[in-house]
Amino acid sequence: xxxxxxxxxxxxxxxxxxxxxxxxxxxxxxxxxxxxxxxxxxxxxxxxxxxxxxxxxxxxxxxxxxxxxxxxxxxxxxxxxxxxxxxxxxxxxxxxxxxxxxxxxxxxxxxxxxxxxxxxxxxxxxxxxxxxxxxxxxxxxxxxxxxxxxxxxxxxxxxxxxxxxxxxxxxxxxxxxxxxxxxxxxxxxxxxxxxxxxxxxxxxxxxxxxxxxxxxxxxxxxxxxxxxxxxxxxxxxxxxxxxxxxxxxxxxxxxxxxxxxxxxxxxxxxxxxxxxxxx
Numbered sequence: 001x002x003x004x005x006x007x008x009x010x011x012x013x014x015x016x017x018x019x020x021x022x023x024x025x026x027x028x029x030x031x032x033x034x035x036x037x038x039x040x041x042x043x044x045x046x047x048x049x050x051x052x053x054x055x056x057x058x059x060x061x062x063x064x065x066x067x068x069x070x071x072x073x074x075x076x077x078x079x080x081x082x083x084x085x086x087x088x089x090x091x092x093x094x095x096x097x098x099x100x101x102x103x104x105x106x107x108x109x110x111x112x113x114x115x116x117x118x119x120x121x122x123x124x125x126x127x128x129x130x131x132x133x134x135x136x137x138x139x140x141x142x143x144x145x146x147x148x149x150x151x152x153x154x155x156x157x158x159x160x161x162x163x164x165x166x167x168x169x170x171x172x173x174x175x176x177x178x179x180x181x182x183x184x185x186x187x188x189x190x191x192x193x194x195x196x197x198x199x200x201x202x203x204x205x206x207x208x209x210x211x212x213x214x215x216x217x218x219x220x221x222x223x224x225x226x227x228x229x230x231x232x233x234x235x236x237x238x239x240x241x242x243x244x245x246x247x248x249x250x251x252x253x254x255x256x257x258x259x260x261x262x263x264x265x266x267x268x269x270x271x272x273x274x275x276x277x278x279x
Contacts, residue, residue: 070147083163084096108212111213139226
């Protein structure tokens with residue numbers, strides 16, 4: 001039997017496996033476990049009471065509201081942007097792709113400051129907004145805008161490589177057979193990208209609920225009004241209310257784990273469809 005030249009020796013494989021598992025345990029699993037241990041230090045009842053506290057409930061509601069607004073908007077933009085880039089040739093396509101990637105390279109704090117510069121009391125549009133009694137900074141609209149900014153590349157960046165790899169032949173065939181643009185999209189393109197779209201939505205949702213930097217700048221930290229769950233955790237921690245801080249943090253971590261579990265379940269449940277789609 002010919003030995004696979006890419007097959008590493010057993011000692012090297014075991015070392016790499018040990019290094020990988022050890023690194024994951026040290027960097028990911030141990031800190032995550034510590035969050036839940038600290039949350040339950042005084043028992044389940046204390047953790048539940050911290051989560052049911054009025055400011056915590058307000059933070060949870062605001063976090064979910066921001067995600068409910070930001071994720072669908074980025075979903076629509078991601079599909080439109082990916083369709084434009086992958087299915088059409090035009091001048092400036094590379095520049096447009098660079099603009100989509102911009103939030104990946106800009107610090108979230110800087111992105112929050114951008115909105116303060118635009119819509120703050122002394123910003124470009126601040127006086128006009130104040131004259132018309134429109135609140136953006138230190139209010140929910142500013143939090144939504146900042147969240148949209150930091151999360152909008154995820155869907156598009158998940159779909160563009162997938163659409164490029166699939167090419168245009170199926171869409172061209174559908175159009176040649178008499179389908180209109182909407183029929184082509186809903187019956188050909190959308191089924192082919194549904195798994196990439198799902199992954200993009202899951203990533204967008206996870207980032208939207210966990211965003212701290214940009215939201216911290218534009219929120220004003222108004223307790224019970226503009227504090228999302230990450231901001232509420234910071235407030236509790238700074239007040240040395242560690243059990244409550246870790247209780248809310250554990251809920252945030254639990255939401256992320258549920259998202260990951262959903263993704264893993266769908267991968268297992270639809271493994272054949274995923275393989276056929278090339279994802």
